[in-house]
Amino acid sequence: MHLQVSSVCKTFGHGAKAKLVLDRVSFDLHAGEFLALVGSSGSGKSTVMRLIAGLDRPSAGTITIDGQPVRGPGSDRGMVFQKYSLYPWLTAAQNVAFGMELQRRPRLEIRERTAYFLEVVGLADAARKLPRELSGGMQQRIAIARALAAEPRVLLLDEPFGALDIQIRESMQEFLHQLWRQTGLTALLITHDLEEALLLANRVHIMAPNPGRIVRSVDVDLDRSNMAHLRVSPGFLELREELAQSLRGLEPALSR
Ligand SMILES: Nc1ncnc2c1ncn2[C@@H]1O[C@H](COP(=O)(O)OP(=O)(O)OP(=O)(O)O)[C@@H](O)[C@H]1O
Ligand SMILES: [Mg+2]
Structure with a gap:
């Protein structure tokens, strides 16, 4: 399985009301990988997901699975929503x-x-x-x-734990990690929670709004055998803080 998102743009509206919501978004996802897209509200995460799901079409660029363009919804992509x-x-x-x-x-x-x-x-x-x-x-x-x-060949998760309280959220993160290890699933996780992305994904793309785009990509290679320990380990906190700063620097001052 190879999901390829290449220079995808999405514009909503027409003429003077046209709004560029995604600007040349590109990334790859291969079988067995766990990828996360992180970004603040309005950075276009769900739009990326809907395009991959085939619920909407890109305005420019291409989305392919094993070289075949996505033309609509299909059971090769499993979806879980907030x-x-x-x-x-x-x-x-x-x-x-x-x-x-x-x-x-x-x-x-x-x-x-x-x-x-x-x-x-x-x-x-x-x-x-x-x-x-x-x-x-x-x-x-x-x-x-x-x-x-x-x-499904790829599991698409859009803020799957967003509505859960913090304890349940943490146990669901552990659950999803175990599931990934045991079943070898391929996953794309969308979240605004940087910690969640770093705890689960092999690779994290950070998105920024206006227009929605990927501004930073990091490979994450952590020992996740003890997630409770990892959450508070100095190396993890340092990485999280460093990336959080780059996320904050991208947001309008009033948004938090
Ligand atoms: N069907 C639509 N018509 C017009 N604008 C849209 C449509 N869908 C999304 N948008 C706009 O596109 C932008 C990105 O929305 P999107 O839902 O993809 O963001 P998001 O990153 O998922 O945000 P959140 O974290 O709040 O879920 C927003 O400005 C939104 O208002
Ligand atoms: Mg969303």
């Missing part, structure tokens, strides 16, 4: 099965894979529960299980 996007009238298991049913997989295979992915996200016991009976963190784990069960 807002819990589970179907409230379906049980956890039915939600996980949903994408596979759209793919018209055999019933037995759907049943087995549903059980497997509920197990992977640690929620086998919640199979028959409705979303409203589950905590926010559990709902996001179901959403991730649903996306993974459809065997």
Whole structure:
């Protein structure tokens, strides 16, 4: 799998109201990598995601997967959003099965894979529960299980933990890291949280607004075997602070 975003521009509106929202955004994502896009509100992160998902088209530039241009949504890309996007009238298991049913997989295979992915996200016991009976963190784990069960080649995560409180958020970050290590998934994470990006990604692209663009890219090579320890280790804090300064320097003074 090779996702290639090349010199992508996006303009919304026309004529005098035209606004350049993405300015020549380029990056690559290869199988097994975990990439993060970090930036303040309005830097165009979700727009990049929607273009990769095929929900919208670039105004210029190209997005390809293994050399094939993205022309619309497809099950090769699994999506998880900030807002819990589970179907409230379906049980956890039915939600996980949903994408596979759209793919018209055999019933037995759907049943087995549903059980497997509920197990992977640690929620086998919640199979028959409705979303409203589950905590926010559990709902996001179901959403991730649903996306993974459809065997996407890349998992696209747009602020997946943004609505969760800090403790649950931290345990979800550990969960996602373990999942990545165990399943070898390929992921693109969008977040405004620099710490989250550095804890999870092999490579982080920092975006700035007006117009949205990548202003800095860093390879991140950290020992993540003990994430709680890593969060407070001097090297990590130093890296985070250094990058935070470059992020702050890019924002208008009033935005914080
Ligand atoms: N459909 C649209 N029509 C017009 N403007 C849009 C549209 N979608 C996004 N924008 C504008 O594009 C810019 C980037 O928006 P986007 O949602 O991609 O930012 P973001 O980085 O995801 O922000 P946040 O962190 O708040 O989610 C914003 O100025 C937004 O108002
Ligand atoms: Mg967004």
